[in-house]
Each structure stands twice: as structure tokens, then as C-alpha cells.
Amino acid sequence: xxxxxxWRYPANWSIFRLDDRLLLILAAIIxxxxxxxxxxxxxxxxxxxxxxxxxxxxxxWIFVLPAIGAALSSLFLEKVVKEGAGHGVxxxxxxxxRYGGLLRFRSSFSRIxxxxxxxxxxxxxxxEAPVVISGAxxxxxxxxxxxxxxxxxxxxxxxxxxxAISSIFNAxxxxxxxxxxxIIGEWKSVNIVPIAIASVVGTEISRILQGNQIPFSHRLFxxxxxxxxxxxxxxxxxxxAAILLTRLLRSMxxxxxxxxxxxxxxAAIGGCAVGLxxxxxxxxxxxxYHVVQTTIEGNFSQGLAIVGLAMIAKIVATALTLGWxxxxxxxxxCLVIGCFAGLTYHHGLALLWPSxxxxxxxxxxxxxxxxxxxxxxxxxxxxxxxxVEITGGYEVILPLIIVSAITTSLCHYIEPAAYYMKELVEYxxxxxxxxxxxxxSDLNVSELIExxxxxxxxxxxxxDFINIVKKSxxxxxxxxxxxxxxxxxxxxxxxIRQYLFNPVMYDTVFLGQIMNTRVDIVNPDDDLDxxxxxxxxxxxxxxxxxxxxxxxxxxxxxxxxDQYRRELMVQTSQSI
Amino acid sequence: xxxxxxxxxxxxxxxxxxxxxxxRQGRIPIQKTGNGYLFNESALKxxxxxxxxPFSMPEKVKSREYxxxxxxxxxxxxxxxxxxxxxxxxxxxxxxxxVDHMPVLSKTSKKELYRLLLERERLTSTGIGKGVAIPxxxxxxxxxxxxxxxxxxxxxxxxxxxAVDDRPVFVMFIFLSQSIKFHLHLLSxxxxxxxxxxxxxxxxxxxxxxxxxxxxxxxxxQLDRAET
Numbered sequence: 001x002x003x004x005x006x007w008r009y010p011a012n013w014s015i016f017r018l019d020d021r022l023l024l025i026l027a028a029i030i031x032x033x034x035x036x037x038x039x040x041x042x043x044x045x046x047x048x049x050x051x052x053x054x055x056x057x058x059x060x061w062i063f064v065l066p067a068i069g070a071a072l073s074s075l076f077l078e079k080v081v082k083e084g085a086g087h088g089v090x091x092x093x094x095x096x097x098r099y100g101g102l103l104r105f106r107s108s109f110s111r112i113x114x115x116x117x118x119x120x121x122x123x124x125x126x127x128e129a130p131v132v133i134s135g136a137x138x139x140x141x142x143x144x145x146x147x148x149x150x151x152x153x154x155x156x157x158x159x160x161x162x163x164a165i166s167s168i169f170n171a172x173x174x175x176x177x178x179x180x181x182x183i184i185g186e187w188k189s190v191n192i193v194p195i196a197i198a199s200v201v202g203t204e205i206s207r208i209l210q211g212n213q214i215p216f217s218h219r220l221f222x223x224x225x226x227x228x229x230x231x232x233x234x235x236x237x238x239x240x241a242a243i244l245l246t247r248l249l250r251s252m253x254x255x256x257x258x259x260x261x262x263x264x265x266x267a268a269i270g271g272c273a274v275g276l277x278x279x280x281x282x283x284x285x286x287x288x289y290h291v292v293q294t295t296i297e298g299n300f301s302q303g304l305a306i307v308g309l310a311m312i313a314k315i316v317a318t319a320l321t322l323g324w325x326x327x328x329x330x331x332x333x334c335l336v337i338g339c340f341a342g343l344t345y346h347h348g349l350a351l352l353w354p355s356x357x358x359x360x361x362x363x364x365x366x367x368x369x370x371x372x373x374x375x376x377x378x379x380x381x382x383x384x385x386x387x388v389e390i391t392g393g394y395e396v397i398l399p400l401i402i403v404s405a406i407t408t409s410l411c412h413y414i415e416p417a418a419y420y421m422k423e424l425v426e427y428x429x430x431x432x433x434x435x436x437x438x439x440x441s442d443l444n445v446s447e448l449i450e451x452x453x454x455x456x457x458x459x460x461x462x463x464d465f466i467n468i469v470k471k472s473x474x475x476x477x478x479x480x481x482x483x484x485x486x487x488x489x490x491x492x493x494x495x496i497r498q499y500l501f502n503p504v505m506y507d508t509v510f511l512g513q514i515m516n517t518r519v520d521i522v523n524p525d526d527d528l529d530x531x532x533x534x535x536x537x538x539x540x541x542x543x544x545x546x547x548x549x550x551x552x553x554x555x556x557x558x559x560x561x562d563q564y565r566r567e568l569m570v571q572t573s574q575s576i
Numbered sequence: 577x578x579x580x581x582x583x584x585x586x587x588x589x590x591x592x593x594x595x596x597x598x599x600r601q602g603r604i605p606i607q608k609t610g611n612g613y614l615f616n617e618s619a620l621k622x623x624x625x626x627x628x629x630p631f632s633m634p635e636k637v638k639s640r641e642y643x644x645x646x647x648x649x650x651x652x653x654x655x656x657x658x659x660x661x662x663x664x665x666x667x668x669x670x671x672x673x674x675v676d677h678m679p680v681l682s683k684t685s686k687k688e689l690y691r692l693l694l695e696r697e698r699l700t701s702t703g704i705g706k707g708v709a710i711p712x713x714x715x716x717x718x719x720x721x722x723x724x725x726x727x728x729x730x731x732x733x734x735x736x737x738x739a740v741d742d743r744p745v746f747v748m749f750i751f752l753s754q755s756i757k758f759h760l761h762l763l764s765x766x767x768x769x770x771x772x773x774x775x776x777x778x779x780x781x782x783x784x785x786x787x788x789x790x791x792x793x794x795x796x797x798q799l800d801r802a803e804t
Contacts, residue, residue: 100601149602442601447591467802566590569627570603 021193024152028159028194031142032201035135035163039202040209042112042127042134043168049120050286057282062122063275066285069121070271070326073114074264077327081110088133089329089420092157092183095140097424097431097438100150101157107137114327122285124274124317125328128168132329135164135202136183155191158184162195163202169215170206171389172199174382181379182420185432214392215289218296221363221396226356231367231399234345235406238371241341242411245315245330245376246419252323263325270324274317283310284317287332292339292369296362296391304347311340330419334372342368366391367403374404375411378418383408428529434572437529439564442571445531446524448563449545449553450474457482458489458512462496462505469493469500476542478551479515486549489515521546522555531555581606581613587631588624647724647758649765650792655680656727656750658785663732667697671711674729674748685719689752692717703739706776710766712751712759724753724762730782747779769795 056062077083083104084091088111095103111130119125139160143153158179166175176192176199184191256266278285294300302310318333342364349358358364366387374383383404388394411418417425424430431438454468455478468477475493480486495514499505520538522531522545535543535557542556584606585592598604599613605623606615624631657679664670675681675690692713696702703709727750734744749766753759769775769792778791 147608149607150600151602442597444593447594447597449591563590563594566629569629570598 020152021190023146023148024155024190024194025197027142027146027148027152027156028198029201031135031139031156031159032163032166032198033205034138034142035131035160035198036167036202036205037209038108038112038134038138039127039131039164039168040206042116042131043210045112045116046120046127046287049116053121060279063279064272066118066122066275066278066321066326067268067271069117069119070123070274070321070324071264071268072121073117073327074267074325076117077110077114078263081106083107083110089129089182090424092133092136092161093420094424094429095136096154096157096183098429098441101136101140101143101154103133103137103140103157105137105141108134108141111327115329118271118321118326118328119287121271122275122278123271123321123326123328124284124286124288124314124333125321125326126287126330126332126334127328128165128331129329130327131164131168132161132183135160135162139198151190154184155194158191158195159198163198163205165202166199167202167206169386169390170203170210170213171386172196172203174386174389175199175202177385178379178382181382182377182418186434215390216293216296216366218362218366218391218393221359221393223359223363223396223399224357227359227363228399228402230345230349230358231402232406233349234342234364234367235371235403235410237345238338238341238368238403239375239407239410239414241311241315241337242334242372242375242407243414245318245334245337245372246415246422248315248319249323249330249419250422252319256324267325270320270326273320273324277313277317277320281310281313283336284314288314288336289332292335292365295339295343295365298360298362300343300361304344304351307340307343307347311337311344314340330376331373334376335369338369338372339365340368341372342366363393363396363399366393366396367399370400371403371407375407376419378408378412378421380404380408434568439567439571440528440532443528443563443567444524445522445526445528445545445555448528448555448559449524450556450559451553453478453551453554455480455551456491456511458510458515460511461507462499462509462511462514463507465491465496465511466500466506474554476544476554478544478554479511480551484549487521487544487546487551488512489517490519490544491515519544523547524552532560579615579617584615584620587633588629589632647762648796649726649762649769650789650796652724652726652762653728653792654789655723656725656752658728658730658788660730660782660784661732662729664735666735667737668694670729670731670735670748671697674711674727674750677729678725678727678750680725682719685717688717688719689713693750697738701738701740703737703741703743703745704767704770705739705741705743706770706773707734707739707743707746708770708776708779709737709739709745709748710751710763711748712753716754716756716759717752721752721754724751724758726751726762726766728788730779747782765796765799768799 053065092103095101111133115125115127115130119127136157139156140153143156148156161183162175162179165178166172176196179195180187180191259266283291314333314337318330322328322330343361345368346358346361346364370383370387373386374380384400387400388397421430431441453474453476454472456465456468458479459482477491479488479491481488491511491514495516499509520534520543522543524545524547531543542554545552545555581595582592585595595604599606599608605619606613621631659674659677662670662673662677664673671693672690675686678686681689693711696712696714702711729748729750731746731748734746737745739745751759751762753762
């Protein structure tokens with residue numbers, strides 16, 4: 001029995017209680033290998049599905065295949081595991097900012113299955129985001145198993161995401177940077193060390209099982225000064241593409257929501273449309289990495305018009321797949337769109353200045369990918385490191401940085417919130433560590449209540465009240481009903497100051513006459529942000545906290561500042 | 577020493593809910609194990625110092641509060657004693673003879689007290705009307721005292737004190753306290769007595785020690801009743 005007990009609570013094993021950091025590193029290794037495995041599994045599933053359906057490609061009815069896949073994935077998510085559609089990264093960020101990284105266990109496999117159905121059948125989406133939520137959920141649940149606290153759990157969620165991205169792209173640095181820049185949003189060594197370890201483990205798992213291969217290998221590029229200059233133009237194009245994709249995804253979502261049909265029918269309609277596009281431009285189907293590979297090698301031989309059309313078509317197909325209820329991420333589509341954007345730009349340049357010897361089209365494709373990833377995620381570092389690692393092309397680092405930086409700032413200028421964060425920002429759910437919103441959301445009203453107020457009754461004489469004032473420490477006195485104890489109103493010392501030294505009033509005025517009955521009250525469950533806004537709007541210094549008509553205490557700006565400052569010190573200090 | 581989570585909250589002067597949340601979020605070096613909490617006091621103190629949070633034991637705070645509980649009139653008056661038929665033709669001589677006859681004080685403090693009393697009178701008279709004066713030094717004596725003293729001095733004949741109502745003073749209460757806070761406390765209680773005109777009439781009879789103290793004890797009871 002005792003052995004069983006100790007297995008149930010590994011948190012009590014003495015080896016893990018030696019040092020918190022050691023425990024976190026051990027957990028990071030477990031999380032990294034699990035999320036690495038998850039991404040390998042998804043990769044295999046996608047490959048298998050590609051092989052099954054490949055020989056069907058020449059049939060005319062093939063366009064319904066993405067519809068069936070999207071419908072099945074939507075049905076699976078809605079009916080079987082009861083989770084929302086979409087790629088899941090915002091959910092991870094939301095849980096990290098609000099609930100200390102708590103995620104459901106079923107999230108660790110649900111998105112893998114649904115995205116395998118969507119992408120394997122030809123939907124235009126990527127396998128990366130589903131793997132991210134799986135990894136994050138694995139991390140969260142392992143943290144729960146070890147009964148770790150919120151901060152450690154968030155780190156393990158980041159470890160899961162890092163392991164997943166590292167494993168699926170065979171790119172450890174990109175995984176690490178993605179987890180810190182996008183998921184956690186806090187560069188601290190407590191986070192970085194375990195996440196780095198999880199990245200290494202995740203990458204190693206994928207290398208053992210799938211071999212160490214760079215996804216998009218390429219020839220060496222000779223980049224001239226003109227090419228670097230031309231990057232600025234490319235950045236503008238990629239920014240435009242990223243914004244188009246963001247807007248289209250959102251508007252598709254809105255249109256789909258207006259349709260009075262079950263979710264799976266909507267997904268099927270979207271999938272059908274993608275399938276139709278795929279009949280004419282098969283490049284848009286699936287995750288589309290073979291297109292990227294061909295392009296980077298410089299073997300994509302279509303003309304400017306076709307490439308430009310392919311870019312638009314891929315944007316539309318992605319919006320149709322994801323906006324209408326299919327399941328998958330935007331990483332892979334971004335890479336493909338970026339690739340087409342780079343290609344378009346290269347063809348355009350060659351058309352305008354045929355005399356200049358531009359670098360190979362593969363290089364521009366590569367830069368386009370970096371631009372689109374940075375623009376969509378508004379995470380320049382992730383874009384830079386991802387492209388460097390998946391192409392093994394360190395010699396393009398300079399133009400890469402330029403494109404990433406310019407695209408990120410352009411996108412940020414037009415769309416202030418990144419695609420992943422957009423909804424969270426709209427609902428005020430994006431709470432990055434160390435920000436005002438985070439501190440306020442962590443504090444709650446019941447922590448700030450001051451209970452040393454003396455309650456008075458409405459039938460009390462001013463004379464008795466003045467005796468109470470002598471003993472009190474506060475300027476506010478709640479008035480309660482004598483029989484029921486219900487809160488009637490509040491008296492502020494300022495209200496009676498002018499009568500305080502007038503003995504004639506002492507026996508003639510009842511408190512019921514001078515109390516302020518129209519007061520705004522606070523509930524202990526209220527959001528502190530709302531409470532402060534109410535205080536600011538009405539220029540109040542204190543507000544009574546009332547539950548079920550009973551006065552509980554007072555909340556004042558004075559104690560709020562005290563508590564806020566301590567919270568801020570504890571949350572932001574760099575010393576741990 | 578074993579500490580509970582509530583004591584930790586008291587030491588940090590924070591709400592227990594805050595401490596519990598910090599534990600959940602992992603911001604404080606306390607671990608939750610099933611049904612209890614695990615922590616090391618010295619590590620906690622180090623942590624508080626690192627984050628510059630005040631950390632003090634609640635016991636100390638309590639004992640200081642106990643020390644500072646102010647005393648009442650009666651005990652201070654008993655310590656100061658009641659002096660009858662003090663000689664003096666004007667304020668200076670009356671004060672001089674009163675200070676000379678005061679018990680408890682050493683010779684040097686008596687000298688200091690007299691000087692301080694005169695200094696205070698020069699600012700404004702301490703004659704508070706109805707023939708009563710309350711001479712007192714503005715600041716506590718340099719010689720540290722443990723408890724306040726009030727000396728009741730009935731004068732041989734009323735003297736001019738420059739009082740607010742210009743009436744001659746027939747009785748003086750010399751207030752000596754170790755701090756301003758105690759002084760104000762005693763003064764407030766005393767003024768409650770003097771407001772009662774029957775008390776002033778009673779004083780005019782220059783009562784002996786026992787009846788006087790009985791009367792004061794009476795007032796104290798009234799005051800305590802009003803306060804609760």
C-alpha cells in the first residue's frame with residue numbers, strides 16, 4: 001500500500017526534493033522526449049496517409065477528400081473529445097497567462113488525430129501547431145503528476161512546445177526560441193535552461209527515429225549587395241501576404257460562423273472548396289513541403305503569373321481550411337506562402353531588371369519563408385532561427401535578419417497583435433509576465449479587503465457615533481440594519497466633519513440621515529481591473545465589499561498600492 | 577520552531593490567500609505536500625530579504641502594544657500625591673513651592689522641571705479656567721520616567737495665573753509624562769472631569785486625599801463606561 005502511495009505522489013520522492021532546478025531538468029527531459037515522440041507519430045501518420053491517397057490523385061472526385069477529412073476531424077473534435085477547432089496555440093498561451101499552464105490531458109492527442117485527418121486528406125494546414133499543443137499538454141500533465149507549482153508548470157509547458165517544434169523541424173534553436181518568444185514571453189534563465197534541454201531531447205528523439213536530415217537542403221548561394229538591397233522590397237511583399245492571410249483567416253471564420261449548419265458541415269464545405277482549388281493547383285494541398293523543397297533547389301520552373309496565383313491560392317486555401325473548421329497550424333502554410341512570395345518577387349525582379357544577375361530563386365524563397373513566419377507570429381527571432389536551421393543556410397543570415405525585422409515591424413504597424421495573440425488581446429486575455437495586467441489579474445479582491453471597519457446602525461445618534469469615531473482607525477463606517485444586518489450605506493468622515501464640533505447636532509441627527517446610500521459596491525469575485533476602473537471613473541478612494549447584502553470589508557487604493565507593489569516585486573525580480 | 581501558514585502570513589503582513597496563491601504559483605519557497613506545507617524558516621527569511629519584503633515575528637509586535645497601553649488618572653495621581661495649603665503669592669513662587677514639595681523626583685529633575693514649567697507658562701498660561709491650572713513641561717523630562725505623575729496642589733490662597741477666563745487659580749495639577757502620547761491621554765481624561773462644574777465646586781472645598789481619590793475613581797468609571 002505504501003509503495004502504491006509513493007507511486008501516486010512522486011512529488012514526495014526524496015530525490016526530487018533535493019533541488020527544484022534538478023527536478024525541473026529531469027521533468028524537462030521526460031517532457032522533451034514525450035513531445036518529440038508525439039511529433040514523430042504525427043509525421044508518420046501524415047506520411048502514411050499521403051501514401052494511401054497518392055494513387056487516387058488522378059480521379060475527378062478527389063476534391064471531396066479534403067472535405068471528408070475536415071468533416072471527420074471536426075466531428076472528432078466536437079463529439080469525441082469535446083474540444084474547440086483551430087490550431088490550439090492561442091489556447092496554450094491563454095492557459096499560460098491565466099491558469100498557470102493547466103491543460104487537459106486529452107489535448108495531448110486530440111489535435112494530433114484531428115490534424116492528421118485534415119492535412120492527410122489534403123487540407124491546407126500545418127502539423128506544427130497541433131504538435132505544439134500536444135507537447136504543451138504533455139508538459140502540463142507531467143507537471144501535474146509531479147505536483148509542481150504554476151511557475152514550474154509553465155516552464156514545462158514551454159518545454160513541451162520547444163520539444164515538439166524542435167522535433168518536427170529538426171531545429172533545436174527554433175524550438176527553444178519559439179517556446180520562449182511566443183509561448184512564455186519571459187526570458188529568464190529558470191525557463192531557458194529546462195527549455196533548452198527539452199529542445200535537445202526532442203531533436204535527438206526525432207533524429208534517432210527519422211534520421212538527421214535537414215528538411216530543405218539547398219545549394220550555396222552567392223549573395224551580392226544588390227540582393228541585400230532587394231530584400232527590403234521582399235519584406236514589403238511578405239508583410240502584405242502575412243496581413244492578407246491574417247485578415248482572410250479571420251473573415252472566413254466570421255463567414256463560417258454565420259452559416260446555420262453544424263460544425264462538421266462547415267468544415268466539409270471548406271474542405272470541398274480547397275479540394276476544388278487543388279484540382280487546378282495541386283501545390284496548395286497538404287502541408288506542401290515538397291513544393292518548398294523543389295523551389296529551394298531552384299527547380300520550380302513556372303512563370304510569374306502562375307507563381308503569383310499559387311501564392312494567392314495557397315492563402316485562400318489555408319483560410320478555407322482553418323477558417324471553416326479544419327484543424328491544423330499555420331506554420332507550414334506560412335512556409336509555402338513565403339516560398340511562393342519569394343519566388344514571385346524573384347520573377348518580378350528578373351522581369352524588371354533582366355540585366356542584373358540576381359541570386360538563385362531558392363534564396364528568395366527562403367527569405368520569403370522567414371518573412372512570412374516572422375510576420376504572422378510577430379516573432380522575428382523564431383523566424384530567423386527556424387529558417388536558418390531548416391535550410392542549413394547560415395550564409396543568408398544577413399538578408400534573413402533584414403527581411404524578418406522589416407516584416408515584423410510592418411505587420412505590427414498594421415496588425416498590432418500577432419495572429420496567435422489576436423483573439424487573446426481582444427478579450428484582454430494576453431497577460432505576459434511582469435505586466436500591469438498580469439499583476440492585477442493575479443491579485444484578487446479578497447486579498448485586499450480591510451476588515452477593521454467598525455459597523456454602525458442607522459438609528460444611532462451622532463453623539464454615539466462620535467464616540468466610535470474616537471476609537472476607529474478608518475475614515476469609513478458601514479451602516480448596517482439593526483435586525484437583518486444588511487448593508488444600508490456608508491458614512492465617510494468627510495460627510496460629518498462639519499457637524500463634528502457642533503454639540504447641538506449630537507442628539508438630533510441620526511446616522512440614517514447622513515449616510516450615503518448610493519454607493520458602488522464590490523463583490524469579492526470581481527475583476528480587480530474593473531474595480532480600479534470604477535474607482536477611477538467615480539474618483540473614489542475606497543469601496544465597500546458586500547456579499548449577499550452583508551458588509552465584508554473595505555477595499556482601498558492605499559492597501560492596493562501596498563499589495564500591488566509587493567506582487568510586482570515578487571513577480572518581476574530577476575534574482576530567482 | 578514550527579510555524580503555520582497563518583503565522584507566515586502574519587510575519588509578512590499579508591493575507592493568507594496571497595500566501596496560498598504564491599505557493600500555488602511557486603513564488604515563495606514553500607511547498608505543498610498533500611495536506612501540509614513544507615518550508616524552512618531561514619530560507620523563507622532569506623527569500624523575504626531578497627525581495628525586500630518585511631518579515632517580522634508577530635509576537636514582538638504584540639508585546640510592544642502591551643507596553644504602550646496608557647495608564648489612567650488615578651494611579652498617576654496617587655503617584656504624584658496631593659499637596660495642601662501651598663504657599664505662594666504669584667505664579668512663580670507657587671510653582672516653586674509645588675515643585676519643591678513634589679514626591680518621587682530627584683533634586684536635579686526638580687530644578688529642570690521648574691525651569692521647563694516656567695518656560696511653558698511664558699508661551700501661554702496653563703490656567704484652563706474655573707480656577708484650575710495644569711502646569712506641565714512641553715516635552716518630557718530628560719530624566720527618563722517609567723510612569724506618569726500628576727501632583728495635585730491646593731494653594732493657600734488663589735493667585736493670578738493669567739488664565740483664559742482671568743479668574744484666580746486655587747488649584748494646580750502638575751502633569752509629568754514620559755511621552756506626549758501619555759500626556760494627551762491623561763489630559764483628555766482630566767478635561768472630562770473639569771468640564772463637570774460640580775467637580776470644581778468639590779475641589780474648592782480642598783478635600784483630603786482619600787475623598788479626592790474616591791471622586792477621581794468615580795470619574796474613571798464613568799469614562800470607561802463611555803468608552804466601551
